[in-house]
Amino acid sequence: MNKNEIKKYIFIAGLAVAVCVISQNFSVLASFVLLVLGALKPLVMGFMIAYIFNIIMNFFEKHYFPKSNSKAAAITRRPVCLLCSFAIAIAIIILVMYIIVPEIASAFGVLYAEIPPAFTTAKDFVIGKLNEYPEIQEQISSLEFDWANIAEKGSKLLTSGLAGILSSAVGIIGGLTSAVTNLVLGLIFAVYLLLRKDKLFRDGNRIRHAYFSxxxxxxxxxxxxxxxxxxxxxxxxxxxxxxxxxxxxxxxxxxxxxxxxxxxxxxxxxxxxxxxxxxxxxxxxxxxxxxxxxxxxxxxxxxxxxxxxxxxxxxxxxxxxxxxxxxxxxxxxxxxxxxxxxxxxxxxxxxxxxxxxxxxxxxxxxxxxxxxxxIKSPDDSKPQKPQKPANPKKPVQSKQKPAKAQKK
Incomplete structure (x- = not known):
């Protein structure tokens, strides 16, 4: 066997061993992959944020002193446009929250005020329709919608399940802290990517042209x-x-x-x-x-x-x-x-x-x-509109006047 065949068989044997090891320790490999993905989550989030904000930032860069070649404009273009894009995003979020949150709070306030009267009206309607069933009428009449009783039962339930609630609260706080930490790290990574995107593109192109065909x-x-x-x-x-x-x-x-x-x-x-x-x-x-x-x-x-x-x-x-x-x-x-x-x-x-x-x-x-x-694709088989023939070019007449005879 020559060297190429030896390398091929060694690669096949190594691949077979790797498949056997992975199949026998799949749970360990899955845990390792989840751990790596969890560690990479801030970077992936930062890349997504940078990509979306790059669209907004490119718009500002096209309109930030486009005809100026001064050094001050070149230095301040990237930071100023980045700040403008983030400012617009924050303003949109604040505006949406300002419009939605008060209206939802008002709607739930109306819902809280309207539920007891609606319950009483529904109960009276059902009682009026069940004259032939006095036992059911009596049971429905005994129903009361008492907020104080509901609040008392709710407080007892909270007191009895305090340990479970505390553990759930700790889990919620831990998850919220992790999400905020990932978001902050993602924003920092996104800012770095946006500020250094030109150099990152140049370095990537250099690596591509150096190591690949x-x-x-x-x-x-x-x-x-x-x-x-x-x-x-x-x-x-x-x-x-x-x-x-x-x-x-x-x-x-x-x-x-x-x-x-x-x-x-x-x-x-x-x-x-x-x-x-x-x-x-x-x-x-x-x-x-x-x-x-x-x-x-x-x-x-x-x-x-x-x-x-x-x-x-x-x-x-x-x-x-x-x-x-x-x-x-x-x-x-x-x-x-x-x-x-x-x-x-x-x-x-x-x-x-x-x-x-x-x-x-x-x-x-x-x-x-x-x-x-x-093979002709369906797009090629569609009839094309005949093109108009080009107008024949007229001979260009020279507008230069004949040169005068030079004096001897």
């Missing part, structure tokens, strides 16, 4: 370019689509004179970042809050939002997001379902652009294979 680099560049274009188009399109949907919801509710218009429009717009199901989640919460004011108005709101959702799904979304992502509806639904089942809300949001990227790359490979085999 040109063919491999070309394939990687095509994949990264397609993914970057799809993800940016998705995020920008979702943001614009959420603003349009929330504004239309607010205007329609004002026209129909429905309560909680600002809160419902904001909530529907914010939840619209989740494709397909997001607007329905916001609609359900808003309908429940409007129900505290009037059941009929809640029904009108549901009918109005269903009509608005059809208009948005068939006209607005395909124009704003669908055309840029390029993913059919059935694959969009599959991406949302699979991403939500695996990674929750973040999976539902990121599943669509990721599926759009894979969809575009797979069709690029398919078209390349068809061209190699000489």
């Amino acid at each position: 040109e063919e491999f680099n070309a394939k990687c560049s095509r994949v990264f370019h397609t993914a970057n274009e799809t993800f940016q188009s998705f995020f920008v399109g979702q943001f614009v689509e959420a603003i349009i949907l929330g504004s239309l919801c607010f205007i329609g509710m004002k026209i129909l004179k429905l309560p909680y218009a600002a809160m419902s429009g904001t909530l529907v717009g914010v939840t619209a970042f989740i494709p397909i199901v997001g607007a329905f989640i916001g609609a359900g919460i808003s309908a429940f809050i409007i129900l505290t004011e009037s059941p009929m108005q809640a029904l009108i709101f549901i009918i109005f939002l269903l009509i608005l959702q059809q208009f948005e799904g068939n006209i607005i979304y395909p124009k704003v997001v669908g055309g840029t992502v390029g993913l059919p509806s059935i694959w969009t639904l599959a991406a949302v379902t699979l991403g939500g089942g695996l990674f929750g809300i973040f999976g539902m949001i990121l599943g669509v652009p990721l599926a759009g990227t894979l969809y575009k790359l797979s069709f690029h490979v398919l078209e390349k294979k068809e061209s190699e085999l000489g």
